[in-house]
Amino acid sequence: MKPVVYIDGKEGTTGLQIFERLGSRDDIDLILIDEDKRKDTAERKKFINAADIVFLCLPDAAAREAVALCENDKTRFIDASTAHRTDPAWDYGFAELSEAHRAAIMQSKRVANPGCHASGFISSVYPLVKLGIVPADYPLTCSSLTGYSGGGKKLIAEYEDPNRDPRHDSHRIYGTTLKHKHLPEMVHVCGLQEKPVFVPILGDYYKGMASTIMLHNSRLPGQPTAQDIHAALTKYYEGQKLVRTAPFGGEEPVIYSSGMAGHDSLQLIVCGHEEQTIVTALFDNLGKGASGAAVQNMNLMLGFEETTGLTI
Structure with a gap:
């Protein structure tokens, strides 16, 4: 049956x-x-x-x-x-x-x-903590840009209303109390000792998400380079069908937050140099999110x- x-x-x-x-x-x-x-x-x-x-x-x-x-x-x-x-x-x-x-x-x-934002954050932070690259007490910072579909029917209607608030033409930062509902999940799943500073941003597009963590390499054990972090994440997710890493620096020197819209997989893009690293999880907030x-x-x-x- x-x-x-x-x-x-x-x-x-x-x-x-x-x-x-x-x-x-x-x-x-x-x-x-x-x-x-x-x-x-x-x-x-x-x-x-x-x-x-x-x-x-x-x-x-x-x-x-x-x-x-x-x-x-x-x-x-x-x-x-x-x-x-x-x-x-x-x-x-x-x-x-x-x-x-x-x-x-x-x-x-x-x-x-x-959760959608949590998926982006956890996909990069969990393996980095597990591998000992990022300490559990590291003061993490994350920004996460999302399409408006994640807000549900009411927000979708608000953004697709021809007489909508003209301010919707620009991105808006929300969750400014820094107590977003996905924070407990991020901390719990990754085993963090410090809550990250997390800033969600809503864009004027239907779907797609780009969640970016920012790291000072000199504050990390062994002071890894951005390329070292890329290599570690690539090895960690080797063989996975729905999570993968892009070539170091991405396939072009910009990242479009709708780049994985329509897909159910997630791509990690690592950029930076010897002193600083960003890791961006690129995915569809309605897909892998x-x-x-x-x-x-x-x-x-x-x-x-x-x-x-x-x-x-």
Whole structure:
């Protein structure tokens, strides 16, 4: 029998993108709730308990409530909300971080899908900390430029309104309290002792993300060069299908934040010299930053080839 899959919250941006990746697949049985019953708790409960895999594309509180509706040991969850990303009872859904992460996802009943900004930050910081190149107490700084699709339907409508606020023509810095909701996830997953200074920036384009960390090489153990850091990251992700490093310095002397839009993979671009390094994670905020990552996790949990249904 084919695995039964249900998307709780299919009408949101992340849910729609997951549906787009799954809708034409013949290796799963994707069950769809009636539109007029999508907020009916009893009906949702029935679908949740009928499924082998449930994607939760809901606000945090609603995601927790949905898990509580499960009354069996069969149903496995992939939560796209922030609710469970630092919960030790849930496995973190970034398989490329280590063989232990991949093995845990494959066997897991509860997978927390990573946040978009967090994915960019963690993809570079986790291996650098694990390898001892960046100390856990290093004062990290990260800026992350994203398209407006990550803000959901309301923000998309706001940006695509022909009578929109003219200030939307320029980028806007937000999260200026420096307490962005992805920070706990970044610190927890990477094992950091200091919270990074993290600045998200919203651009006037639909999708694509560029998350950049900045390093003073003289403050790092052994004072590695930018090329040393590039070599370490290249070796760390060697053989991975959905995370890879670009040639040192990138393929041109500029980085466009929409460069990986439409793909479900992530590219790390390392630039700099002997004294300073930047590492930019370039990816689609709706791809490896959300829905693409969720489908990859589903593939691993069900024993499918991990790139099935994805665009590399």
